[in-house]
Amino acid sequence: MRxxxxxxxxxxxxxxxxxxxxxxxxxxxxVRPSADLRGLEGLDVDRFPGDIMxxxxxxxxxxxxxxxxxxxAVYKTIAESPDEIVxxxxxxxxxxxxxxxxxxxxxxxxxSSVASVGFSYDPxxxxxxxxxxxxxxxxxxxxxxxxxxxxxxxxxxxxxHLVVICPAIVLGPGDYRITPSNQLVMDWLNGxxxxxxxxxxxxxxxxxxxxxxxxxxxxxxxxxxxVGGENIEVKAIAALLKQMTGIKPIHLPIGRGLLLWSAKWTxxxxxxxxxAPPFTYDLVYEVAERYAxxxxxxxxxxxxLAPRPARDTLRDxxxxxxxxxxxxxxxxxRVRQALPASPSISAPSSSR
Numbered sequence: 001m002r003x004x005x006x007x008x009x010x011x012x013x014x015x016x017x018x019x020x021x022x023x024x025x026x027x028x029x030x031v032r033p034s035a036d037l038r039g040l041e042g043l044d045v046d047r048f049p050g051d052i053m054x055x056x057x058x059x060x061x062x063x064x065x066x067x068x069x070x071x072x073a074v075y076k077t078i079a080e081s082p083d084e085i086v087x088x089x090x091x092x093x094x095x096x097x098x099x100x101x102x103x104x105x106x107x108x109x110x111x112s113s114v115a116s117v118g119f120s121y122d123p124x125x126x127x128x129x130x131x132x133x134x135x136x137x138x139x140x141x142x143x144x145x146x147x148x149x150x151x152x153x154x155x156x157x158x159x160x161h162l163v164v165i166c167p168a169i170v171l172g173p174g175d176y177r178i179t180p181s182n183q184l185v186m187d188w189l190n191g192x193x194x195x196x197x198x199x200x201x202x203x204x205x206x207x208x209x210x211x212x213x214x215x216x217x218x219x220x221x222x223x224x225x226x227v228g229g230e231n232i233e234v235k236a237i238a239a240l241l242k243q244m245t246g247i248k249p250i251h252l253p254i255g256r257g258l259l260l261w262s263a264k265w266t267x268x269x270x271x272x273x274x275x276a277p278p279f280t281y282d283l284v285y286e287v288a289e290r291y292a293x294x295x296x297x298x299x300x301x302x303x304x305l306a307p308r309p310a311r312d313t314l315r316d317x318x319x320x321x322x323x324x325x326x327x328x329x330x331x332x333x334r335v336r337q338a339l340p341a342s343p344s345i346s347a348p349s350s351s352r
Contacts, residue, residue: 001216004065006030006052006096007072011175011182012111012167014039015209016069021045023213030061030072038176052092055099062099069212070096071111073143085139089147097154107161109215110151114168114201115144117226119290123199126231126295129166129224137282148224155222163219167208168201168228168294171317175205178326185317188241188249189335190328192278195238195251196259199291201228202237204316207307214303225303230310231293240314246338247331256289315340 003020007013008029020027021043029040033049040047050057052072062068073089093110100108118133120126136142148164155162175182187193211227219225232240235251242248252259263284270277299305318339321327327335 001066002026002028002064003216004028004030004048004062004068006058006061006068006070006092007111008045009035009037009039010071011039011172011177011179012170012205012208012212013071014174015205016071016212017043017045019206019209019213025213025216028061028065030058036176039174052095053088055095058095058099059102062096062103062105065103065105067107067109067216068096068100068105069109069111069216071212073111073147085143086146089143090150093147093151093154097151097158097160100160101158105160107163107216108151108155109212110148110162110164111212112148112151112164112166112224113140113144114166114226114228114292114294115141115286116148117166117224117294119286119292121290123231123233123291123293125291126293127226128295128298129164129226137285138280139282141286152222161221163215163221164224165208165211165215166224166226167211168203168226168292170205170208171202171313172205173316173320173323175320176324178324182317182321185241185314186321186326188238189245189247189318189321189331191250191331193249195234195249196287197234197253197255197289198287199231199233199293200237201231201292201294202310202313203227203229204308204313207305211299211303211305214305218303220302225299226294226296227299227303227305227307228294228296229307229313231291232310237310237314240311241318244311244315244339245318245335247334259284259288 003025005017008017009031017027027045029045029047030050032051048061050061116133117127117131133145136145169181171182208227238249263281267277267280
């Protein structure tokens with residue numbers, strides 16, 4: 001197939017491009033003119049400069065394509081205004097659907113997030129593609145929820161076959177600019193972050209890429225597929241890091257109410273001092289004593305996935321941070337001595 005990939009240079013995008021090429025698809029990589037293109041180095045792709053906010057450039061990029069994998073988005077969890085994240089997400093979705101309709105493209109794979117699926121206060125209740133986040137507070141969570149709802153509406157209006165991929169916390173190699181997901185691990189190891197009561201689902205970027213490629217030919221129309229690895233308590237992630245690196249992050253053994261109170265006053269103090277807050281009230285609201293636990297059985301069966309366990313995902317994420325000199329020198333030395341060996345993290349990974 002001839003596939004247009006928006007956000008092709010990003011952490012997930014570069015792995016999607018690699019796996020598309022492995023399966024002999026032709027790829028047009030839609031990237032901003034100022035984009036960091038290290039993730040696409042050495043790959044036989046047609047690089048098309050443009051911006052997802054520029055409808056004309058999206059129209060031009062879509063000409064002659066059979067399908068679109070739309071991943072271009074602003075990924076940050078702290079913003080001056082929700083519009084920094086929400087507006088590009090919604091407008092970008094509209095431009096992609098308009099281009100697909102204009103050029104007779106019948107299939108779009110759309111990258112959303114578990115942020116649009118929402119978290120639970122009960123770890124025994126697993127979220128699925130049937131669940132929605134009805135109470136988003138953080139700008140990123142709002143953007144992912146609203147933009148996916150817009151995409152679903154556009155799919156209904158245009159009749160274009162839409163398959164939505166909702167990844168969990170995406171970790172692993174190829175993240176040159178360090179997304180907030182890999183930054184979690186980086187901060188925990190560097191002593192800048194703390195673990196907290198709650199739970200996450202960790203998934204390797206190569207497994208997420210495999211889901212996108214499989215969705216080109218599989219998946220029900222307008223169905224949402226949650227893509228994840230292992231559901232794991234945040235405190236248990238800290239224990240794994242200690243086992244693998246000898247470094248254990250500081251744990252905050254306080255409840256949701258006190259965490260929210262602390263976040264509110266920390267954020268206010270930082271704004272008065274004109275400093276970037278280390279965390280915000282709305283982000284703590286999303287995660288404290290909440291569980292991003294998901295049921296991936298339908299996804300794995302439909303898309304043919306066998307996701308890596310959390311230990312392997314963490315190991316390769318740490319190895320990437322080491323390779324990119326993202327750990328403090330004294331931390332890096334300890335980690336190198338302790339980290340279990342892993343296969344080459346730079347090698348492309350095919351669908352598993």
